[in-house]
Amino acid sequence: MKIALCQLNFKVGDIEGNTLKILDLYQRAVSEEADLAVFSELAICGYSPEDLLDYPHFVKACEQALLNIAEIVEETAILIGCPTFSGLKFGKKLYNSAAFLHKGEIRKVFHKTLLPTYNIFNEYRYFEPNDQFQILEFKGHKIAVSICEDLWDIDETRYYKQSPMQKLIALEPDLMINLSGSPFSYEHIEERRDLMCRNALKYDLPLVYVNQIGANTDMIFDGGSMFIDRDGTIAEELEYFKEDFKIVNWQKGFKYSNHSHGYQNEDVELIYNAIVLGIRDYFQKSGFSKAILGLSGGLDSALVTVLAVRALGAENVLPVMLPSVYSSGHSITDSELLCKNLKIDVKRVEIQKIVDELENQLKPLFNDEVKGLTHENLQARTRGILLMAISNKLGHILLNTTNKSEAAVGYGTLYGDLCGGLSVIGDVYKTQAYRICRYINSQENVIPENILTKAPSAELRPDQKDTDSLPEYDVLDGILHAYIERFMSPDEIVELGYDGSLVNNVIKMVDRNEHKRFQVAPILRVSDKAFGRGRTMPIVGKLNS
Amino acid sequence: MKIALCQLNFKVGDIEGNTLKILDLYQRAVSEEADLAVFSELAICGYSPEDLLDYPHFVKACEQALLNIAEIVEETAILIGCPTFSGLKFGKKLYNSAAFLHKGEIRKVFHKTLLPTYNIFNEYRYFEPNDQFQILEFKGHKIAVSICEDLWDIDETRYYKQSPMQKLIALEPDLMINLSGSPFSYEHIEERRDLMCRNALKYDLPLVYVNQIGANTDMIFDGGSMFIDRDGTIAEELEYFKEDFKIVNWQKGFKYSNHSHGYQNEDVELIYNAIVLGIRDYFQKSGFSKAILGLSGGLDSALVTVLAVRALGAENVLPVMLPSVYSSGHSITDSELLCKNLKIDVKRVEIQKIVDELENQLKPLFNDEVKGLTHENLQARTRGILLMAISNKLGHILLNTTNKSEAAVGYGTLYGDLCGGLSVIGDVYKTQAYRICRYINSQENVIPENILTKAPSAELRPDQKDTDSLPEYDVLDGILHAYIERFMSPDEIVELGYDGSLVNNVIKMVDRNEHKRFQVAPILRVSDKAFGRGRTMPIVGKLNS
Numbered sequence A, B: 001m002k003i004a005l006c007q008l009n010f011k012v013g014d015i016e017g018n019t020l021k022i023l024d025l026y027q028r029a030v031s032e033e034a035d036l037a038v039f040s041e042l043a044i045c046g047y048s049p050e051d052l053l054d055y056p057h058f059v060k061a062c063e064q065a066l067l068n069i070a071e072i073v074e075e076t077a078i079l080i081g082c083p084t085f086s087g088l089k090f091g092k093k094l095y096n097s098a099a100f101l102h103k104g105e106i107r108k109v110f111h112k113t114l115l116p117t118y119n120i121f122n123e124y125r126y127f128e129p130n131d132q133f134q135i136l137e138f139k140g141h142k143i144a145v146s147i148c149e150d151l152w153d154i155d156e157t158r159y160y161k162q163s164p165m166q167k168l169i170a171l172e173p174d175l176m177i178n179l180s181g182s183p184f185s186y187e188h189i190e191e192r193r194d195l196m197c198r199n200a201l202k203y204d205l206p207l208v209y210v211n212q213i214g215a216n217t218d219m220i221f222d223g224g225s226m227f228i229d230r231d232g233t234i235a236e237e238l239e240y241f242k243e244d245f246k247i248v249n250w251q252k253g254f255k256y257s258n259h260s261h262g263y264q265n266e267d268v269e270l271i272y273n274a275i276v277l278g279i280r281d282y283f284q285k286s287g288f289s290k291a292i293l294g295l296s297g298g299l300d301s302a303l304v305t306v307l308a309v310r311a312l313g314a315e316n317v318l319p320v321m322l323p324s325v326y327s328s329g330h331s332i333t334d335s336e337l338l339c340k341n342l343k344i345d346v347k348r349v350e351i352q353k354i355v356d357e358l359e360n361q362l363k364p365l366f367n368d369e370v371k372g373l374t375h376e377n378l379q380a381r382t383r384g385i386l387l388m389a390i391s392n393k394l395g396h397i398l399l400n401t402t403n404k405s406e407a408a409v410g411y412g413t414l415y416g417d418l419c420g421g422l423s424v425i426g427d428v429y430k431t432q433a434y435r436i437c438r439y440i441n442s443q444e445n446v447i448p449e450n451i452l453t454k455a456p457s458a459e460l461r462p463d464q465k466d467t468d469s470l471p472e473y474d475v476l477d478g479i480l481h482a483y484i485e486r487f488m489s490p491d492e493i494v495e496l497g498y499d500g501s502l503v504n505n506v507i508k509m510v511d512r513n514e515h516k517r518f519q520v521a522p523i524l525r526v527s528d529k530a531f532g533r534g535r536t537m538p539i540v541g542k543l544n545s
Helices: A015-031 A050-054 A056-072 A164-169 A188-203 A267-286 A299-312 A329-342 A352-366 A372-394 A404-409 A430-443 A449-453 A473-485 A490-495 A500-512 A514-518 B015-031 B050-054 B056-072 B164-169 B188-203 B267-286 B299-312 B329-342 B352-366 B372-394 B404-409 B430-443 B449-453 B473-485 B490-495 B500-512 B514-518
Strands: A002-007 A036-038 A077-085 A094-102 A105-111 A136-138 A141-147 A175-179 A207-210 A213-216 A219-222 A226-228 A234-237 A244-249 A291-294 A317-321 A397-400 B002-007 B036-038 B077-085 B094-102 B105-111 B136-138 B141-147 B175-179 B207-210 B213-216 B219-222 B226-228 B234-237 B244-249 B291-294 B317-321 B397-400
Touching: A002 A015, A002 A207, A002 A226, A015 A036, A015 A056, A015 A077, A015 A244, A050 A056, A056 A077, A056 A094, A056 A105, A077 A105, A077 A175, A094 A136, A094 A141, A105 A141, A141 A164, A164 A188, A175 A188, A188 A207, A188 A226, A213 A267, A219 A267, A234 A244, A267 A299, A267 A397, A267 A430, A291 A299, A291 A372, A299 A317, A299 A329, A299 A430, A299 A449, A317 A329, A317 A372, A329 A449, A352 A372, A352 B352, A352 B372, A372 A397, A372 B352, A372 B372, A404 A430, A404 A473, A404 A500, A430 A449, A430 A473, A473 A490, A473 A500, A490 A500, B002 B015, B002 B207, B015 B036, B015 B056, B015 B077, B015 B244, B050 B056, B056 B077, B056 B094, B056 B105, B077 B105, B077 B175, B094 B136, B094 B141, B105 B141, B141 B164, B164 B188, B175 B188, B188 B207, B188 B226, B213 B267, B219 B267, B234 B244, B267 B299, B267 B397, B267 B430, B291 B299, B291 B372, B299 B317, B299 B329, B299 B430, B299 B449, B317 B329, B317 B372, B329 B449, B352 B372, B372 B397, B404 B430, B404 B473, B404 B500, B430 B449, B430 B473, B473 B490, B473 B500, B490 B500
Parallel strands: A002 A036, A036 A077, A141 A175, A175 A207, A291 A317, A291 A397, B002 B036, B036 B077, B141 B175, B175 B207, B291 B317, B291 B397
Antiparallel strands: A002 A244, A077 A094, A094 A105, A136 A141, A207 A226, A213 A219, A226 A234, B002 B244, B077 B094, B094 B105, B136 B141, B207 B226, B213 B219, B226 B234
16 A cells, blocks of 8 residues: 655644645655555645634634535545534534544544643633544545644653553554644654654554645744654654655565655754744745844854745845844854855844933833933833834844743843744753753854853843852753753752752742743744743732742 | 632742732731631642743742641641642543642642633643542541632533542532632623532532632733532622631531622723732732833823822833824924823923934835825834833833733734733723723823714824724724624624624724734733633635625
């Protein structure tokens, strides 16, 4: 049986556009004489449609698109993800389904059993879990169809009491097909590949695994669809971060050799690729092409500039320098050198007179000079307002350049440097940002060495350094990773070897800044635990005693 | 049996503080010789702790607090909500539990079966549903213990296949007790009261219903705990929007008369009370006392000023006028009159010179005068930056004054008038805002009549009116309510009698402004469908074709 693995980049909610892409690739599967074309989870509407699913007319349109596709399907069958109405009197109104289309009709519909509802996933918000198990019989084969999470219960630490494959195996399938919408994180690729191989081994069945690629706002999907032989060998592996198509000629009993391209867990390269895709899709899918950003002379804005240039092209990125009296000379020259290396224009707007006028107007109210944090924030917010004015005037989207370490401890000014439509590196710790810069320079030396070696500074007062108020970033990031990604208690983090009062201070900073993170742009997610929708903490409340 | 209904205002995550409140009220129950003191759902940690539940040390601390309380409990028993570890190898790691404490020990623990996971609820994110049903035997009675949603499956339109009460009724209870964490909406009180009465009738059992009160960030809880007789009569009803305590002397077979205080569904008064509580708790629970806000001369900022004064006291509210050349004379005089009526000070900062200086610095970059939307946004953002500077300097929290109609269509400037730590009326449509103002004036005439009768204007250009770019608010709000709260399709809304192209334009505005709403402050929730965590729409994607 010839099975086409169809790995596409869908736009959430764009039922019409997604249908056209599906039909286009289906024609290729037909022309290459595939028996079955497999698309990913919720392909019709893209993963994840979120609360669009609360609208009945949206789900009806998905079901109608499925019917329209079915009408076109002839000998080459399709297996494709789509939300469907459950029709249940009691229970959720929808299923997360995989529809089997053949010879003009929807022949069979399978539903997802295990509904991930944790971190960025909230499927039980919409869907009823499946409890009826059936096999797809096609071309003399018996196929166990499952949807994404349905195969993720293989370890004892998982979240479910049921196991759909345990039910399906009783029906004696000779092949597994899994339709997936599995998002990227730099720790996830190897885990996913390993887990799918273990599924093949456990059930002694070959596995066709089809994932989507592309970014939908904050969530990035990396593809990496696979055909895994029953011995746990990856016989075919599709591209990462790219649309791809491959036909697997599967014969029962045939032994396949390993054609995995062995994409490794080198986090820096993965994060780089994911973010470039994330920026590109954010712009393309919202109909924009051009970005602006504030270029401070520091590492973060330099990194975001390079990433934006790689994603959108040099002609589409406009960095703006907004120096103040506290900006050091190298901030200007380093920024200019970066832009020269990237062959992009750089603009400059002065903020000092504006800050002076703001403080002038405030002085009578304060009965005092404007100083301290208020003075620092005024500078950051003046930059924000100028960048937004340019954004308004030119129709460019402002990119936010805050990193994850800063976002964690609240080292940033709301409506100032926290402005922007998309947070590019808000899920990248400062120490990772350094490593990504080194990786970029190892490919092409564009980021001036001085940007990588000087001490980080917000330059909001004379001789300011980040280390005035924060520990060194390797220490800070160690504590943050333990707290945010490993859910460790303060005591447990101290046991890792960090100073007790430092740990408590850092955790307090994290807890106290939920209100800031609540108001920042969507963050391109590259780790297992990003700020944003995947981490919903109370804003008011006591978070650690 | 004497049952104490203990209705308290908990602070999320404040295990220590909540425990003290619980023990304090328990002592009252003891001194009034109650047999059983009933507290609300997740009382130990407050509802809802959200992702604090992902931290094992947090849940351990909750369990420890439960043990500590149990040690103190003697003859008067306690039934109280607390998260507990499930100890399951397969399945979620936690239960949403009700613990029965008596004579120094945790005697029995019940778990929630129906886990609301829709709108603002996401309980399946954390909890495993219960599937073991047991009865609490105490003082010769058999009590069916359930938790909140467990009783909400009475209608066929509900979300669940199971019915916990159907299981429990087989064990022949003579009383139902429901521990609840049921948030307020102005449409919800009557629904909840009716549903609980129907439960009593359906199962022919009296029902003790205990809810929490108080606001945790955006979610407001209104209390209204009840004792309902088996004939569906509300025999006792506790206060709304206030902590309360009442002992019900329940005798099997005794016929109780109606002591419901008949709190009616008059939305305007309910919304007023809920928002005042919401503001007060936001400040108290985050350790702040003072608020500032921008006072434009329009209806929304006038309403927020009154609400803030009622919540925090006149001495704790600082309105600031920030007029421009486009501000009309009445904007100043109306604002001054409002503040005089409220006996509060008002400050004034001029924005014109700052806007001029901003435009001065931008002109070379634009090769042009700054005009149009960019010019309008600069004014709004200059106001934002000034208000935030005052907030920084004085340690006051900035209140946001955007209403739901504006938030829906994106009629507001990010980092400008959308600034603020808390959105006070972001879930109140403009037409509702008018009605609340009329209600306030009917109690005490503080809002100048001219504010209520003049045409709404953002005053960002000469002679601007809201109706230049929006339909009349009664039409706009009608379309918005149908789309946001009733999930109607554009076609269905047109069938209500609205103009087709108008409906499409309004819906496009709603869809295109998800990115703005993503970055605004938490919104005090008063309707069944507020913007914020209860409505998670994709930002990038095609939302209606």
